[in-house]
Every structure is written in structure tokens, then in C-alpha cells.
Amino acid sequence: MTANGVCAVVITYNPDGGFLARARAIAQQVDDLVVVDNYSYSQPELRRECEVAGFGFIANPQNLGVGVALNQAVQWAQRRGFPWALFFDQDSLPKPDCAAELLAIAHAAGHVRPVGLVGANYWDGSRGQYLVEPSSAQRWIETASVITSGSLLSIAAYKVAGPFREDFFIDSIDIEYALRLRAHGFAVLLSSKPLMNHAIGAPSRHRFLWKYVVCSNHSPMRRYYITRNRLIVVRSYFRREPLWALKHLRGLVNHCVLTVLYEKERARKFRAIALGLCHGLRGVSGKLDRLL
Numbered sequence: 001m002t003a004n005g006v007c008a009v010v011i012t013y014n015p016d017g018g019f020l021a022r023a024r025a026i027a028q029q030v031d032d033l034v035v036v037d038n039y040s041y042s043q044p045e046l047r048r049e050c051e052v053a054g055f056g057f058i059a060n061p062q063n064l065g066v067g068v069a070l071n072q073a074v075q076w077a078q079r080r081g082f083p084w085a086l087f088f089d090q091d092s093l094p095k096p097d098c099a100a101e102l103l104a105i106a107h108a109a110g111h112v113r114p115v116g117l118v119g120a121n122y123w124d125g126s127r128g129q130y131l132v133e134p135s136s137a138q139r140w141i142e143t144a145s146v147i148t149s150g151s152l153l154s155i156a157a158y159k160v161a162g163p164f165r166e167d168f169f170i171d172s173i174d175i176e177y178a179l180r181l182r183a184h185g186f187a188v189l190l191s192s193k194p195l196m197n198h199a200i201g202a203p204s205r206h207r208f209l210w211k212y213v214v215c216s217n218h219s220p221m222r223r224y225y226i227t228r229n230r231l232i233v234v235r236s237y238f239r240r241e242p243l244w245a246l247k248h249l250r251g252l253v254n255h256c257v258l259t260v261l262y263e264k265e266r267a268r269k270f271r272a273i274a275l276g277l278c279h280g281l282r283g284v285s286g287k288l289d290r291l292l
Helices: 019-027 043-053 064-077 097-108 153-162 173-183 220-237 242-262 266-282
Strands: 003-012 030-037 056-059 084-088 115-124 141-142 150-153 189-196 202-206 211-215
Touching: 003 019, 003 064, 003 097, 003 202, 019 030, 019 043, 030 043, 030 153, 043 056, 056 064, 064 084, 064 153, 064 173, 084 097, 084 153, 097 115, 097 150, 097 189, 115 153, 115 266, 153 173, 153 211, 173 189, 173 242, 211 242, 220 242, 220 266, 242 266
Parallel strands: 003 030, 003 084, 030 056, 115 189
Antiparallel strands: 084 150, 115 150, 141 189, 202 211
């Protein structure tokens, strides 16, 4: 089933050997697909394989970050007249009806505000649960934010809200953009139907008092960006989205505590979190070349 008017976008950075097969499966659902590669080790080979498969390919001369790559891809799709861009992570394998279902939700009757973004509900195997419980009575819900992978963006809304934040480099770019779309009067929706499997980081389960908790096991550098960028987003949108901000701030604290308690490289990650807190409170952004 093809979703007409949709260009799929996949950002790559050293993808695994199964990437091309997944990309071909995604391409069957849409009119076109573009790969933006952030300087993988095998970039020339990846470019050849993508071009043979008929994909668009943008080769960055260094790792420019997720925000830059997203903007490059949307502008690529925009120049070719596509009204919708559908994003996936390089390890994503959505269900065959993912693109069509997201587009159907975007075009469904009854929306009070113009639709800016539609995200996919997913099954998180590490936690043994869906992002939201599937519902046959409700095809979608309105939400504050959705993750990048499995999200369908209106390019008309992109023209109004502006480009993704490139100074974040990685992490929270999707959250900030969804909140910005809402601030510009667009609806952010989430499908009730699960449309892909997804896990965050390299999850592991641990016993904490009377229950089990899940740690993402992100690298120290990634933990820095998570802490810094999410704190910046909370500070930026606290007055407009206070309930979301309080919930998100509590989640950030919980993840930082679990990281220090259970994950490897605790000392380095603690320093990364501390630096992220310092920079987040000061509003420092941009790419960090190295951790102290």
C-alpha cells in the first residue's frame, strides 16, 4: 500500500548490514525515499547501494548532527513538490501499512486545527508495553510530542514553524519541534494503532526496590546531549506547556538517577550529566567536541 505524496527520510550514521533491506521495505510504502548520511565510514559504498536502489542520497562531509540532516531532507523533498515527509531511524522497520495509516489520520475529517505532525504508536519490547494502549474506538490522540522515527510531517507546517534546531546536534530535536508546531497552531497527533517496533538506546532491566526499571545505556556523550537539550526545552516551553514540562522534568531526573545507579561508566556519565545540567541552565548549545 503506497501513501501518495509522501517522501520517506532516513538519516544514517554507520548503519548495519540490514539497512538496505529495511530501506527497500520502507520505499514500497511511499513515492520516494532519501537517505542523508552523516559521514559513515563506508559512505561511498553506501551511496552506490542507495543509488542502485533508486533512493535519493545526500552525503555530508562530516557528522553535522540530526537537526542539519532533517532540514536537508525536508528541503530535498520540498524542492520535489512533496507535501509530506515521513521520518525513520536507520534501524526502523515499520509495519507495511505505517505510511498509509499516518497519512489517513492526517487527512481524516474532524480535526479542529491543521495537522502538523502525526506520530506512530509502537511496541517497546524492552519494557513489554506499547507507547499508548491501542484503541479500536479512537484512531488517534492529540499529544504534546512524538519521536522522530515513524513521524509524518506536513511540509506546509514546516514552512510556517521553520527548520529543526541544528544547535541541539542530537536529542530532543523532535520534542522541541512538536512543541513549536503546537505553538504555531498545528495539531500533533499519535496513532492509536501500533505501526512499528521501537526501543530507545540499548535497554537493560534492573531490580529497583519492589519493581523493575529499564535503563537506556546511552554513551556519556549522548547522556550529555539528553540532559542539556531536554533542560533547554523544558525551560523554553514551561509557561506554554506546564504539565508536559513538569512530567518531562521528572522523567529526566529519574533517568539521570538510574544512569548513575545501574549503568556502566558511571563516573563519566555523572560528569556528562553534570556538564549537561550546567550548559542547559545557561542555555549553551551546539556540538560538543569532547567531554572533560
